[in-house]
Amino acid sequence: EAEVAQSPRYKITEKSQAVAFWCDPISGHATLYWYRQILGQGPELLVQFQDESVVDDSQLPKDRFSAERLKGVDSTLKIQPAELGDSAMYLCASSLEGGQAITDTQYFGPGTRLTVL
Amino acid sequence: GNSVTQMEGPVTLSEEAFLTINCTYTATGYPSLFWYVQYPGEGLQLLLKATKADDKGSNKGFEATYRKETTSFHLEKGSVQVSDSAVYFCALTSSASKIIFGSGTRLSIRP
Numbered sequence: 710e711a712e713v714a715q716s717p718r719y720k721i722t723e724k725s726q727a728v729a730f731w732c733d734p735i736s737g738h739a740t741l742y743w744y745r746q747i748l749g750q751g752p753e754l755l756v757q758f759q760d761e762s763v764v765d766d767s768q769l770p771k772d773r774f775s776a777e778r779l780k781g782v783d784s785t786l787k788i789q790p791a792e793l794g795d796s797a798m799y800l801c802a803s804s805l806e807g808g809q810a811i812t813d814t815q816y817f818g819p820g821t822r823l824t825v826l
Numbered sequence: 827g828n829s830v831t832q833m834e835g836p837v838t839l840s841e842e843a844f845l846t847i848n849c850t851y852t853a854t855g856y857p858s859l860f861w862y863v864q865y866p867g868e869g870l871q872l873l874l875k876a877t878k879a880d881d882k883g884s885n886k887g888f889e890a891t892y893r894k895e896t897t898s899f900h901l902e903k904g905s906v907q908v909s910d911s912a913v914y915f916c917a918l919t920s921s922a923s924k925i926i927f928g929s930g931t932r933l934s935i936r937p
Contacts, residue, residue, distance in 0.1 A: 713869070751830075751915050751927025752870070765924055800869060815925070817869030 711735045713818035715801050721824045727789035730821045734783070734803030742815060743776055743786050744800040752800055758784065791825045798822050828853045832916045832928035839906055840936050847901040847931045849890075849916035857920040859883075859892055859899040862927070864913045873901075873914070908935045 714733040722728050734741050740759055744752035755774065757765040761781040769776065773792070778784040788795055799822075802815040833848040851857065858877045862870040874883030879894035888903045899916060913932050919925040 750929050751917070753927075754924050757924065802869075814872050814875075815870075817871065819867070819869045 713801055713803055713816055715799075715818035715821055717821055718819060719822050719824075721826065722791050723826050724793055725790040727787065728791050728823060729788075730786045730799050730801075730823075732784045732786070732801030732818060734801070735816055738803035738805055738816075739781075740804045740806060740813070741778055741784050742802040742804075743784070744802065746798040746800055746820070748797070755786070788823075791823075793825050796823055796825045828857065828918060828920065828926050830916050830918055830926055830928040832914075832931055835913075835930070835932035836934055837931060838934045838936065841908055842905045843935075845901070845903040845906045845910075845933070847914055847916075847933070849899045849901065849928060851897050851899065851916075851918050853897075853918055853920055855920045857918040859890070860917040860919075860925075861888070861890055861899070861901050862915040862917060864915065864930070866912070870915065906933075906935050908937055911935045 713735055716731050720728055742757050743755045745755050746752040755769045756776045758778045761778050774788055776786045798820045800820045801818045804813040804815045806813050829852045831850050860875045861873040863873045864870045873888055874885040876883040876892035879892050882891045890899050890901045892899055911934050913930045915930045916928040917925050
């Protein structure tokens with residue numbers, strides 16, 4: 710069964726350092742999502758891509774976070790510089806269509822757990 | 827704005843007990859409602875969904891009915907198993923809103 714791949718699974722870094730996370734969605738899925746999940750809370754959408762275009766980044770802290778999906782396939786989320794409050798699980802998900810297909814099922818990867826010291 | 831409220835955990839039950847996890851929502855328009863499950867060390871998986879009032883979603887013995895009059899989407903299972911131990915998230919989306927998750931309910935089942 711096709712899965713969403715993420716790496717690394719775990720990342721420990723010191724504050725003010727740069728970190729990057731990678732996501733490879735299910736083949737053929739047009740929409741890709743990055744979420745942040747703070748311990749004990751539900752996921753919060755950071756950015757949504759439709760192919761290579763950003764369709765929603767309203768919750769992305771753009772002063773330190775950036776995301777790209779250059780060829781409309783895999784994606785990278787970067788934090789520079791990392792802060793203590795960025796410690797969380799970063800989840801990637803993909804769906805076949807997304808966009809106006811609001812009931813389109815999102816398939817999640819296993820996540821990257823970030824710890825900022 | 828839209829929001830989802832679900833019962834706080836942890837919920838601890840014995841195997842074969844009846845399960846209810848409450849979820850209520852606030853939304854404009856006509857949202858779609860979802861339950862996701864997160865097993866230890868894994869990402870979220872869609873458990874079931876309902877897209878209009880009075881719809882019942884079901885999967886793996888779990889059920890939830892979209893109740894517009896009470897703005898609820900409670901998750902139920904008649905007989906839980908140890909393998910059901912996980913964190914359960916209620917969520918909604920609408921044409922005016924990206925998906926919004928509740929804070930999650932941790933379920934632990936004792937053998």
